Amino acid sequence: xxxxxxxxxxxxxxxxxxxxxxxxxxxxxxxxxxxxxxxxxxxxxxxxxxxxxxxxxxxxxxxxxxxxxxxxxxxxxxxxxxxxxxxxxxxxxxxxxxxxxxxxxxxxxxxxxxxxxxxxxxxxxxxxxxxxxxxxxxxxxxxxxxxxxxxxxxxxxxxxxxxxxxxxxxxxxxxxxxxxxxxxxxxxxxxxxxxxxxxxxxxxxxxxxxxxxxxx
Amino acid sequence: xxxxxxxxxxxxxxxxxxxxxxxxxxxxxxxxxxxxxxxxxxxxxxxxxxxxxxxxxxxxxxxxxxxxxxxxxxxxxxxxxxxxxxxxxxxxxxxxxxxxxxxxxxxxxxxxxxxxxxxxxxxxxxxxxxxxxxxxxxxxxxxxxxxxxxxxxxxxxxxxxxxxxxxxxxxxxxxxxxxxxxxxxxxxxxxxxxxxxxxxxxxxxxxxxxxxxxxxxxxxxxxxxxxxxxxxxxxxxxxxxxxxxxxxxxxxxxxxxxxxxxxxxxxxxxxxxxxxxxxxxxxxxxxxxxxxxxxxxxxxxxxxxxxxxxxxxxxxxxxxxxxxxxxxxxxxxxxxxxxxxxxxxxxxxxxxxxxxxxxxxxxxxxxxxxxxxxx
Numbered sequence: 001x002x003x004x005x006x007x008x009x010x011x012x013x014x015x016x017x018x019x020x021x022x023x024x025x026x027x028x029x030x031x032x033x034x035x036x037x038x039x040x041x042x043x044x045x046x047x048x049x050x051x052x053x054x055x056x057x058x059x060x061x062x063x064x065x066x067x068x069x070x071x072x073x074x075x076x077x078x079x080x081x082x083x084x085x086x087x088x089x090x091x092x093x094x095x096x097x098x099x100x101x102x103x104x105x106x107x108x109x110x111x112x113x114x115x116x117x118x119x120x121x122x123x124x125x126x127x128x129x130x131x132x133x134x135x136x137x138x139x140x141x142x143x144x145x146x147x148x149x150x151x152x153x154x155x156x157x158x159x160x161x162x163x164x165x166x167x168x169x170x171x172x173x174x175x176x177x178x179x180x181x182x183x184x185x186x187x188x189x190x191x192x193x194x195x196x197x198x199x200x201x202x203x204x205x206x207x208x209x210x211x212x213x214x215x216x
Numbered sequence: 217x218x219x220x221x222x223x224x225x226x227x228x229x230x231x232x233x234x235x236x237x238x239x240x241x242x243x244x245x246x247x248x249x250x251x252x253x254x255x256x257x258x259x260x261x262x263x264x265x266x267x268x269x270x271x272x273x274x275x276x277x278x279x280x281x282x283x284x285x286x287x288x289x290x291x292x293x294x295x296x297x298x299x300x301x302x303x304x305x306x307x308x309x310x311x312x313x314x315x316x317x318x319x320x321x322x323x324x325x326x327x328x329x330x331x332x333x334x335x336x337x338x339x340x341x342x343x344x345x346x347x348x349x350x351x352x353x354x355x356x357x358x359x360x361x362x363x364x365x366x367x368x369x370x371x372x373x374x375x376x377x378x379x380x381x382x383x384x385x386x387x388x389x390x391x392x393x394x395x396x397x398x399x400x401x402x403x404x405x406x407x408x409x410x411x412x413x414x415x416x417x418x419x420x421x422x423x424x425x426x427x428x429x430x431x432x433x434x435x436x437x438x439x440x441x442x443x444x445x446x447x448x449x450x451x452x453x454x455x456x457x458x459x460x461x462x463x464x465x466x467x468x469x470x471x472x473x474x475x476x477x478x479x480x481x482x483x484x485x486x487x488x489x490x491x492x493x494x495x496x497x498x499x500x501x502x503x504x505x506x507x508x509x510x511x512x513x514x515x516x517x518x519x520x521x522x523x524x525x526x527x528x529x530x531x532x533x534x535x536x537x538x539x540x541x542x543x544x545x546x547x548x549x550x551x552x553x554x555x556x557x558x559x560x561x562x563x564x565x566x567x568x569x570x571x572x573x574x575x576x577x578x579x580x581x582x583x584x585x586x587x588x589x590x591x
Contacts, residue, residue, distance in 0.1 A: 088446060088464060088468075091445075091447075092447075097333055097335050098333060099312070099333070099334050099353075099355055101332070101333070104311075104314055104317060104391075105317060105325075107391070107395065108314075108317040108318065108391060109320070111255065111390060111391070111394050112318070112319060112320045113320075114257055118398070119394040119395060119397065119398035120398065121395070121398040121399050121400075124396075124398055124399060125399070125452060125453045125576065127311070127314075127391075127395065128310060128355070128357045128576050128577060129355050130355060130356045130357050130575075130576070130577040130579060131357075131452050131453075131576060131577045132577075133356075133447075133577060134447065134452045134576070134577030134578040134579065135452060137447040137448075137449045137578060138449050138450060138451070138452070138578065140449075141449045142447060142449055143446055143447055143448075143449050143460065143461065143464060144446065144447065145444070145445040145446065145447075146356070146445065146447040146577065146578070146579050147354065147356050147363055147445060147579075148354075148355050148356055148577075149352055149353065149354060149355070149367075150333075150334045150335045150338075150352075150353035150355050151335045151350060151352070151353070152333070152335035152336055152338070152339045152350060152351070153335070155350055157350075158350050158352065161371070161374075161376055162352070162367070164374065165367065165370035165371060165374055165376070166370075168370045168373065168374070169444060169445075169468075171444075171468065183325055184325060187325070
């Protein structure tokens with residue numbers, strides 16, 4: 001029996017030479033291929049328009065939040081419990097390696113030359129990775145724990161350990177969690193899923209399952 | 217139970233926890249006006265670390281040297297083999313080595329030095345102590361320092377490590393300073409937490425380390441009792457008008473600690489209009505208006521990733537000294553709820569306190585600490 005009932009995988013990678021990517025499954029939801037062979041720079045907006053389309057704030061988000069937000073929407077739609085009042089019983093804990101690097105680079109560009117540009121407050125607010133966990137909490141009225149953990153590289157053991165630890169909080173019944181890494185508008189990698197409290201007593205199995213979904 | 221084994225604070229007010237506590241108790245502050253800093257055209261009030269107090273040799277950034285020096289000072293107080301895989305390093309930071317991006321030196325992603333990635337920076341810090349276990353970087357905005365301690369407590373309680381080394385730090389690079397200036401969140405004078413004339417926050421630099429371990433017997437050590445993290449689910453960069461997340465975090469913590477045991481609440485108290493007002497609402501909703509509330513931002517400014525650790529450690533010193541530290545910069549209560557803030561040091565005979573903190577992304581955390589076992 002699998003511990004992870006709903007998961008979404010989104011991969012956006014633009015070849016360095018600017019050519020169209022080769023055959024590629026970009027978006028996969030609960031094992032079903034949703035989008036393939038799409039271009040990384042338009043993929044997220046395309047999914048938004050086709051599957052979400054009622055949250056214009058999406059367009060203000062930085063690339064990390066766009067990738068994570070779109071993933072969370074697909075995931076929570078698949079779960080089919082969007083009307084529930086979650087209160088403190090659901091949290092959001094996400095992981096990556098790049099922190100908010102994509103937006104950091106964009107903000108840095110606005111301060112590198114004081115002669116030609118001004119620091120952008122709208123870019124600056126996204127220079128924290130946990131703004132993504134906040135965006136997901138706001139959209140879904142999740143009042144439970146939100147946290148963002150940066151790791152040197154993808155590591156399913158470290159992630160499964162933190163997930164298990166998070167359920168020390170007695171109010172928590174389920175977590176929206178996973179890996180959301182983003183280096184630029186055309187370079188992102190997402191594996192997001194929902195786990196319930198009873199899954200985390202099997203830490204090693206959870207780690208194996210995360211690893212399996214990641215490489216597939 | 218999870219107990220504190222060692223600690224350190226490096227700031228402009230001193231390079232040990234003791235030096236820092238004495239400076240704060242005496243009402244000192246390192247906040248001053250900085251003008252003509254390269255990359256920061258607008259003058260700003262801040263508490264900045266002079267690099268001459270950093271003594272770590274080798275090819276390390278300022279951020280890494282602050283962390284390494286602070287961790288080394290804490291490790292020197294206890295008999296722990298830091299190279300063991302039973303020792304977990306947890307780094308609390310918001311921006312780590314972001315200053316490596318400055319000046320457009322690396323236009324291509326592939327040319328970026330790997331240390332710009334916080335996890336790589338954390339590995340460099342852990343590797344300095346020959347620790348090869350994968351470190352955790354808690355990057356939960358301003359509440360990172362409390363979240364990192366909560367993760368340490370949980371890792372110890374779950375037996376995932378025998379010792380947890382938590383280090384919090386941030387460097388006030390042009391990246392952060394210009395950003396907060398752009399948000400119009402900074403005060404052009406020394407900040408005034410909870411005061412009616414408060415005009416915004418000051419930024420500060422510090423590194424703070426706490427080492428936690430497990431103990432069944434020792435009752436004379438500081439104990440981390442519990443902690444909770446809650447989201448406002450309201451706004452990514454503004455505090456909740458109802459103090460929702462902070463209230464919920466306080467409510468959770470109060471299930472495991474008696475209000476009558478609490479000497480004080482060490483609040484976030486950044487001196488922005490909205491943060492301090494929000495905290496007053498949360499404290500009132502939690503039924504803690506009689507409990508003294510204080511902020512250390514008037515001494516250090518907002519030290520970001522360090523704040524949650526630094527303010528926890530100084531609160532421990534204060535309780536040990538039977539003292540509720542005064543809030544520097546405070547004069548007249550300027551929040552809507554009647555919370556108990558004082559500019560002067562007060563005395564206490566209680567043995568516990570709550571650290572309260574909140575940050576961008578709508579996140580809030582509270583944690584309770586007490587001295588000794590069940591008394």
